Amino acid sequence: MAAQNTNLVLYEEDVVRIEEEIARLRQQTNSNLIFLVDRDGQLIASCGDKEDLDTTSLASLTAGNIAATGGMAKLIGEKEFSILFHEGERDNIHISIIAKRVILVIIFDQRSSLGIVRLRVKKSSETLARIFEEVQQKKEKEGQDADGLGSPLEEITDEDIDRLFG
Amino acid sequence: MSFINYSSREINCKIVYYGPGLGGKTTNIQYIYDKTNPEAKGKMISLATETERTLFFDFLPLALGTIRGFKTRFHLYTVPGQVFYDASRKLILKGVDGVVFVADSQLERMDANMESVENLKENLMEQGYDLAKIPYVVQFNKRDLDNVATVEELQKALNPMQVPWFEAVAPGGSGVFETLKAVAKQVLMQLKNGGGN
Numbered sequence: 001m002a003a004q005n006t007n008l009v010l011y012e013e014d015v016v017r018i019e020e021e022i023a024r025l026r027q028q029t030n031s032n033l034i035f036l037v038d039r040d041g042q043l044i045a046s047c048g049d050k051e052d053l054d055t056t057s058l059a060s061l062t063a064g065n066i067a068a069t070g071g072m073a074k075l076i077g078e079k080e081f082s083i084l085f086h087e088g089e090r091d092n093i094h095i096s097i098i099a100k101r102v103i104l105v106i107i108f109d110q111r112s113s114l115g116i117v118r119l120r121v122k123k124s125s126e127t128l129a130r131i132f133e134e135v136q137q138k139k140e141k142e143g144q145d146a147d148g149l150g151s152p153l154e155e156i157t158d159e160d161i162d163r164l165f166g
Numbered sequence: 167m168s169f170i171n172y173s174s175r176e177i178n179c180k181i182v183y184y185g186p187g188l189g190g191k192t193t194n195i196q197y198i199y200d201k202t203n204p205e206a207k208g209k210m211i212s213l214a215t216e217t218e219r220t221l222f223f224d225f226l227p228l229a230l231g232t233i234r235g236f237k238t239r240f241h242l243y244t245v246p247g248q249v250f251y252d253a254s255r256k257l258i259l260k261g262v263d264g265v266v267f268v269a270d271s272q273l274e275r276m277d278a279n280m281e282s283v284e285n286l287k288e289n290l291m292e293q294g295y296d297l298a299k300i301p302y303v304v305q306f307n308k309r310d311l312d313n314v315a316t317v318e319e320l321q322k323a324l325n326p327m328q329v330p331w332f333e334a335v336a337p338g339g340s341g342v343f344e345t346l347k348a349v350a351k352q353v354l355m356q357l358k359n360g361g362g363n
Contacts, residue, residue, distance in 0.1 A: 008169045015173035040261025041225075041241065042169040042178045056208045056227045060241065064213075064222060067257035152170065152177065152236050153358040161354055164230040164238060165347045 007139075008038055014135050015045060018128065022047045022104075025124040029117050031108035032091070036128070037062050039101055048107075062095060062105050085114065096121055099129040167261035168357055176237045179353050180261055181346075184286050185268035186278035187219070187247030190307040193336040194268060195226050195242055198346060201339065202228060220246040223258050230350065240350060247282065256289050264301035264353040265290075266345055268336075269324050271306050271314035279324055297327075301352030304331040305345045310338075 010018075022034045026047050033048035035055060041063035046055050065084065073080045084095040094106045094117050104125065106117055169178040183191040192212065199210045208227035215221050224244040231238060245255040259265075267286065269279045287297050304325045306317060315323075317333065325331055330348045334341025 007167055010169075010171050010173060012173045015171065038167070038169060038261075040167050040169075040180060042167075042180075044169070044171075054209050057211050057225065060225045060227075061211065064257070067260060068222070068254075071253050071257060152172075152234055153354060154360075156233055156354060156358050158351075160233050161351050164233065164350070165343065166231075 008042070008044075008135075009139055010044070010135060014131065017131050018045045019047060021124060021127050021131065025106075025120055028120045028124075029106060029108060030112040031106045031117065033105075033107040035059065035105050036098075037103045037105065039063055039066065039097075039103060044102065058105070062103055066095065066097065066103055083118075094118070094121065096125065098125050099132050102128065102132055104128065168263050168353075170236075174237075175235055176239060177233075177357070178239045178241065179263040179350075179357075180241045180243065181264045181266065181349055181353065182259055182262045183242065183244040183266045183268055184255075184259075184282065185247055185307075186270055186275060186282040187249075189247055189268045189270040189275070189279075189282075190334075190336040191244040191247065191268045192218075192220055192224050194266070194305070194307075194334075194342050194345070195224050195244055197336055197339045197342045198228065198242065199226050201343075206230070219248065220244055221251075222246065222254050233354070238354070240346075240353075242346075249281070249285075252285065252289070255285070256292065259289055259293055259295075262290075262293075262295070262300070263356075264349040265297070265303075266349050267302070267304045267324070268334075269304060269306050269320060271308045271320060272311055273313050273315050276315060276319075276323060279320075283324055301349055301356055302327075302329045303345055303348045303352070304329055305334050305341060306331065307334045307336050307341075309333045309340075310335045 026034045033050055035046035036044040037059040038044055041060040043055055043059035069084060070080045082097045086093040091107055091109050096104050098104050108117060183194055185191050206229045211225040213222040226242040228240045230240060243258050245258045290297050306320050332341040332345045336342055
């Protein structure tokens with residue numbers, strides 16, 4: 001089935017590499033906030049000034065945005081629109097798809113420019129794509145091993161779940 | 167599609183409330199939002215028309231607590247129920263971990279319910295999911311109204327697979343958390359068994 005085995009699992013070392021890369025990108029582009037979102041709306045990592053921002057909501061809406069424009073692309077015979085740009089009075093948002101699966105979002109103002117963002121994103125996308133490729137490979141390899149690293153939920157009980165709902 | 171982050175020790179899952187227009191999907195989520203402690207919930211987002219019909223989706227992030235050291239977060243989504251918003255519904259089902267079908271118990275909405283269940287099956291199938299295999303619960307909403315079908319009739323028409331079902335009156339909250347708990351439990355159990363979608 002097409003949708004099987006697509007759960008995203010990130011380990012400490014993966015997250016560190018991802019965060020390092022987006023921190024570098026943030027510095028290079030002089031942007032305010034960068035975050036990575038899974039296409040299904042889950043926030044993977046973020047870097048920057050996010051104190052006043054609801055990054056969870058931003059992540060969900062970004063995924064919705066990409067999904068909607070993907071639907072529009074199909075209607076006109078395109079595979080997808082891989083870059084979206086929203087221009088505001090003060091802040092702008094640059095959105096791009098990496099390795100067909102992850103969405104890179106950069107929020108920047110007049111201290112940066114669209115040109116520099118596009119340029120740096122291109123380079124950084126390759127690095128991030130490589131990291132996610134390795135994450136995927138690791139997951140597939142794990143799937144082939146008898147038990148892999150296992151799910152953190154392997155030993156949960158009905159009582160554990162009941163407790164969640166207090 | 168769940169997302170397990172070992173670095174921040176978080177498990178994220180996506181639950182979609184599906185069903186015919188004006189059946190009470192948004193009301194379910196709104197009630198959960200209203201009754202949840204501020205520290206356990208994020209902002210509720212409603213992309214709705216001026217007449218408060220859901221246009222794209224409602225979204226509510228919910229932190230349920232910790233299981234075995236992992237923070238468990240559920241992202242609740244609703245779809246727009248109106249028939250002509252099918253493209254949006256398909257998009258929202260992407261990466262779903264569990265589905266709640268909110269049925270409108272009123273007799274005159276029976277056809278709309280059945281059409282929506284069929285639509286759910288088809289849209290899931292397009293994404294490579296089988297409704298019979300994913301975490302799934304059914305809620306018979308609006309039980310307080312006069313002109314409602316019996317539970318037996320609803321079961322026969324809408325729940326042939328006999329998945330867990332609940333009677334509800336969403337504005338007052340009756341059945342709302344029971345429904346959420348049942349689907350959350352199935353999602354976590356599926357993750358436990360190393361499954362997932």
